[in-house]
Structures are given as C-alpha cells and as structure tokens.
Amino acid sequence: MLSCKQETKHLTSVQGAQLGVDSTLVEVDSIKEFVAPFKNRVDAILDSTLCYAPKSLLLNDGQRNTSMGNFLADLIYEETNPLVEKKIGKSLDFVVMNKGGIRSVLSKGEVTARNAYEIMPFENYISVVELNGTQVRKLVLFLANSKRAHAISGLEIVLDTSGGLESVNIQGKPFDENQNYHVATSDYLVSGGSDIGFFPEFESLTDTEYLLRNAIIDHFKRKDTLTAQVDKRFIQLQ
C-alpha cells in the first residue's frame, strides 16, 4: 500500500482570507461546559466586594500628580514598608511608579479584586533599590523632565516657574545628597535599565517577592473606604 510511486506535486495556487470570530458562529457546548467551572471560580473570587470608593480615582485629574497615582504609590509604601523593615532592617524612603504601569483608573462604587487585575494585569513584583545621593538627584531630574505624571510617595518635589528644582524633600526632610535612600518600585522599571530611564544605576537591589497586584488586593482587604486626592507632593510654581 505504501509502495506506490511518488508523484511530483507542485503548488499551483494559494487563497487567503481573515475570518471573523463573531456571534454568527455557534458556541460549541463541550468547550463552554469545559470552561464553566474555571470561570465560576474566577468570577466568585474576583467579584466579591472588598471595600468601597466614594469617589473615582483618576489618572488625569492633576498636572504633576494624580489621585490614582498617589493612591497607588501610597499603598505600595504602606503595604511594603513592614516587609522591607523585616527583610533589610531599614525603612523605605520613598516610592516611584511609572504612570504607564498603572493600567486603569478606579471607578467609584464597590471595589473588587477584579479592579486590582485591571490596574495591574502584569506579573510585576515590588523591588527595593538603594540609591546614592547622585543617583537620587538623577532620578528626581528624570521625573521633573518627564512629560508624564509618574506616581511618587514619600518624596516631595517643587519645581520653579521655569521647571528647575526649587526644593526636594524625602520623608519630610530636605534631600541630603550625602545619604543613601531606599526606593520601592516595580521590578520592571529596575530591569528595564537605561532604556526606561528610571534606574540606570543603583547601589543595591532587594527583591520583595511581593506581587504588585497582591499588594493592591491586600490593601483593598485591609481598608473599608478608599480615598485619595491630588495634592502638593509634586508641583510646579506658577
């Protein structure tokens, strides 16, 4: 049966098309039934109410800082600091998170774990970098020169009318260039290196093994009501 002579075959013509996967197709029952238990479990966990937001937290309600950015940076500080103190015996000095890494606003109303997945869909972990004074100065200048309102906590930057540095405070005290500081951020920003611009150089790195999304969910669980405002942590004098 297999010994028949091989005929030569030639490709003569080709046809191509894109087919839409839309509601004209009939969902195959066996697939739907297979997915159902997985989906039910995901929905049950993601859609149970964890806390409440009386006002929407937004990413465009301020020039240099936003309610959503402040909310996220502050919660990273709050949830991560105890962990860091335990791990390296030092307190966090401040938090920096890129605006592009905050993938969603938080709409007012009941808050669920699904919101945390919308805000942070990626598997990014919180890292702590130790920066020397020069490296902190470079980071502050990078933030000042950025067109986007990156999120910060524990750090206050005031720019003069022409965009130069007027004052920089860390934990309420003037920035001391002779001191090292510990900064919590996303591991994505650390590993991105010079391409991303935030942390081209640092003195040391501590992995917290704490998923950013889990920090958000833990925060939702600990709080009853979520609030955050645009404030004066990062402003430019008019």
Place this chain on the structure above:
Amino acid sequence: MKRRDFIKNTAATSSFLTLGGLGMHSCNGVGKKQITILHTNDVHSHIEPFPKSHSSWANLGGVARRADLVANIRAENPNTLLFDAGDIFQGTPFFNFYGGELEFKLMSMLQYDAATIGNHDFDNGIDGLLAQVPHAQFDLISANYDFSNTVMEPHVKPYKLYMVDGIKVGVYGIGIRLDGLVLKKLYKETVYKDPYEIALDTERSLYEEEQCDLIVCLSHLGYDYRSPEMPSDTRLAQRTKYTHLIIGGHTHTFLEKPEIRTNALGNQVLINQVGCYGINLGRIDFYFESGEMASQGWSITV
C-alpha cells in the same frame, strides 16, 4: 455529554486525515490537493468573547466560537492544520489563576497542531511554561531559542513535519529577542539566536533534506518596524528562499488581507497576522497539482 460528542467528532476528523495521508490520494496522480492552514496569534488568554459593552471588540472572539469555525472548516476539508504564533498566555485572570492550563487544554481540544513561543509565554518563568507542557497535545516549536541549558529542552523542537494527504508540510518556529522584553530571571538560560540566520538554515534543511512540499514559519518577531535593526516578518520574508508562508504575531497587527512579498529567489511569499485576542482566524488554502510545474510559479488570490 455534548463535550464527548465534540471530542469524538474531532477524533474522527483526525483519523480521516491519517487515512488520507496513507491511502488512495497519495497514489492518485490526477486531481488537485488542497491543504488548509488555519492560524491565530496573541490570543493572550482571551477565552470568552468580549462583553457587548466593550469599546473596541464588542461581542467578538471566544474559544467556543472559534471551535465551531475550525470544526466547520475541518468538515469541509479534513486536510487542515491549525497553528498559533505565540503569546498564548497573559491578558485575563484565567492566566493569573490557572497559569495557562486552561489555554493549553482548550488548544488541545481544538486540535491545534503546533504553536511557537511568544515573549509573554515566559511570564510565569520557564518553569511556569514547563508546568503547562503536560496539558499541551500539540507541538511547541522554536528554531532560534536554544533551550539546551533549560528545563524546556526536551519539549521544544526547531521544526515539525506533517504529512497531509501526501503533501509534506514543514513548520518551523522563530522567536523574538528576549533581552529587554522579558526578565532574565524568567527566561533563565534560554539563548536567543539570530532569527534570520536560523530561519534560512532551517528552511534550507526542510527543503533540501526533508524535501517538504510546503514550508511554513510561525514567527513571533512582529510584522514590521521602522527601525531596520529590529528583525521583522517583512524583512524575514525578503531574505527567505523556500518558505511559502510566514504566520506572524507580537505586533497585534490586523492585516486586512495576507501580504505578499518577494523572497531572495524572486518568488512570492505570503505573510499573515490576525491581530490579537482571538478576534479573527487566519485561513490560507494551498492547492497542489501533479505533473510539470507551471513556468510562472504559483498564483495568489487574497
């Protein structure tokens, strides 16, 4: 019960396919042969259709609907292969909860033949990818990722051969540069090799040594980039000699129709990419005839 029906149904299709490969057709010189290639890319864990309220993709996509479309096409032509060009993982909580188990199991139920590996398929680390391998009843292929010093070594082949209705189809995989895109702690000792060099080597051995009638590349390089330093499907197409079709991914490019480029020998090569999230399914039909080859090569209708 219906689930069983579906499995039975697709199993029947598969045995018919094997029969076709060994049986009457391959000895029968006359008549046209048709090989249908179906493909997805960058599905990113989108298992359910988008909600009706969605701003961009209202009520589109969904694996259960894709299963219907694929089954209809297989019923029409059993000589069908189904491929994915990577980034199967990451994008919905299904991935965060189950690590890709559901994605691989569903692709197996749809009887995917092979997939290549996208950058997001490393999102739970190379160990996270390995953990899902038992759920994949399809081939993982990549020619330019060298997994020699990793746990994935036994599970990824540079290319696979499929004998379909007497037509020998060779399919190879090409992946994107990982450095800067994926954390090193995730991809570990995976070595990215020059995609052009490896693609040309692989297609040559598929053509010369394996004597394939049809050569397909599953690429996660991305369709096209302004920067000439970034390897892309359009640039790869121009360098190849023997590849008939490049199935692309990564850039989420919704090509209106498959694109035609001229390869290094002056022949036509097809590139297709169907956006992302399972919104579309690509379909390319190849027709073969016995006897002398037409002097003008092959014609493409898109």
